Amino acid sequence: MPIQTLSRLAEVDAHQWDALLPDDQPFLRHAFLSALEDSGSVGGRTGWKPSHRVLLGDDGHLLAAAPAYLKSHSYGEYVFDWSWADACLRAGIPYYPKLLVGIPFTPVGGARLLGTPEAALSLVGALAGDVDEGHCSGVHVNFTDAAADALLRHADGWLERLGCQYHWNNRGYRDFQDFLDALSSRKRKQLRKEREQVAGLGLDFIWMEGRELSETHWDFVYACYSSTYEVRGQAPYLSRAFFSLIGERMPEAIRVVFAHQNGRPVAMAFSLLGGDTLYGRYWGCLAEFDRLHFETCFYQGLDFAIGHGLKRFDAGAQGEHKLIRGFEPVITRSWHRLGHPGLREAVEEFLAGERAGILAYAEEARVALPYRQE
Structure with a gap:
């Protein structure tokens, strides 16, 4: 069954969309995502063109989905790829449009490939096809959960990027x-x-x-x-x-x-x-x-x-000042599939060095936590 692309979330039944969600996180709900569209916060001339991927069964029932947007810039993502875009500009390689799978303006980790693992795997193949067929320069899946990490880690051509946030645990x-x-x-x-x-x-x-x-x-x-x-x-x-x-x-x-x-x-x-x-x-x-x-x-x-x-308080993406107030470093992940082989090679090398730095920083950050030593 082919993956379909929707320009409006209203084309999907809200109950069917929400039934795919694995937890109670509010940002993936149909109500939140459709409010972004209906309010004009995305779409139009914002540079966020809704391009949601869905897999429907023979009876028209929703089997899998991914909230996705065709982007003409890199604002509002919180996984910063400006240097990649600048390098492409200098080299004469088009970087935009790119396809982003994630929640606009929301650096919160969670499900990105909704549905059973088998159905979600179909989404992964379709997203890769978007790049391979030249529909976009690359696909970026931001702030993933463990289920998406497992699928993308074993799929060919995807580059893993690490980040660090600060969350408080009760x-x-x-x-x-x-x-x-x-x-x-x-x-x-x-x-x-x-x-x-x-x-x-x-x-x-x-x-x-x-x-x-x-x-x-x-x-x-x-x-x-x-x-x-x-x-x-x-x-x-x-x-x-x-x-x-x-x-x-x-x-x-x-x-x-x-x-x-x-x-x-x-x-x-x-x-x-x-x-x-x-x-x-x-x-x-x-x-x-x-x-x-x-x-x-x-x-x-x-x-x-x-x-x-x-159990948890997630107060936003950035701010080392959270450490001394008891917020602990948490590793985040995003995944990137890039079409141009030269860009992919350069980014892969960059991410290897960045990864080591992020992991080292997270360990050092734990030393700054204010908790008494047992």
């Missing part, structure tokens, strides 16, 4: 103080001091679920979110409409903490809840407060995770 802490007690004395004092500094600013923190948020709340959330791009002179990836749509389509997964001063909101952090994990995604502040970022984005999230018995 070791059965009773409360935030119990977490602090697990840290070395110096680090414990640093975290306590940071929280005390914010407490002295007269701020109140209020957590709200998606079903409690009005359009006025979403206006404030978007104003904060977009401000983090505006200070860098960039346009935000997500549109205002995206937040209203996910508020309608998946309110049960949404958690937002608002920082109030004198009864007025001044900052927020937006998270999604899935299974046993809290995913911190966006933050913003409309005034300057020392240490408020750490409190809103990290400590409030840790408090929430502990209070709700969650």
Whole structure:
């Protein structure tokens, strides 16, 4: 059965798509991905052209799928290949369009090849065919799970790339103080001091679920979110409409903490809840407060995770400053199949050296963790 390409996720039944998901991670849900399209955050002139791959049975039932986008740039991916594109430009080799299998603007690991291993293997063959037949310069499968890693590792022509993120793990802490007690004395004092500094600013923190948020709340959330791009002179990836749509389509997964001063909101952090994990995604502040970022984005999230018995807090892709706050290094993987033999050879050599550096860094990073030695 041939693999089909869909330009809109609305062409797939939402229940059938979600039935392929192996866990409760919210970013792969039909509601999240379709909200990106319907809000104009992808598609149109954004450089993200939906190009989802699906395998249908004889009865039209969905057997396998991969969220995919034809890209004309490398923004919003968090697996950085700008140097590869620059090298191609200098050599006169076309690098765009390329095909990305992943979640736009979301550096969170998870399933990428949905369906049984046998059905997903058909997707792998079709993706390789896109490159071999010259439909794109390469296919990039970002932030994969163990199932996709196993398939791609044994398929010909795929290059593995490693990365490093920082995730916090709940070791059965009773409360935030119990977490602090697990840290070395110096680090414990640093975290306590940071929280005390914010407490002295007269701020109140209020957590709200998606079903409690009005359009006025979403206006404030978007104003904060977009401000983090505006200070860098960039346009935000997500549109205002995206937040209203996910508020309608998946309110049960949404958690937002608002920082109030004198009864007025001044900052927020937006998270999604899935299974046993809290995913911190966006933050913003409309005034300057020392240490408020750490409190809103990290400590409030840790408090929430502990209070709700969650096992993990994924607060975003980057930031070595997470290490001293108890977030541990985690290796991430992506896979790349490149059409031009010279490019492939050069990238393969580059990745070998990068891999050694990433693994060494992750080991060194563990030394910087603040936990007391047993």
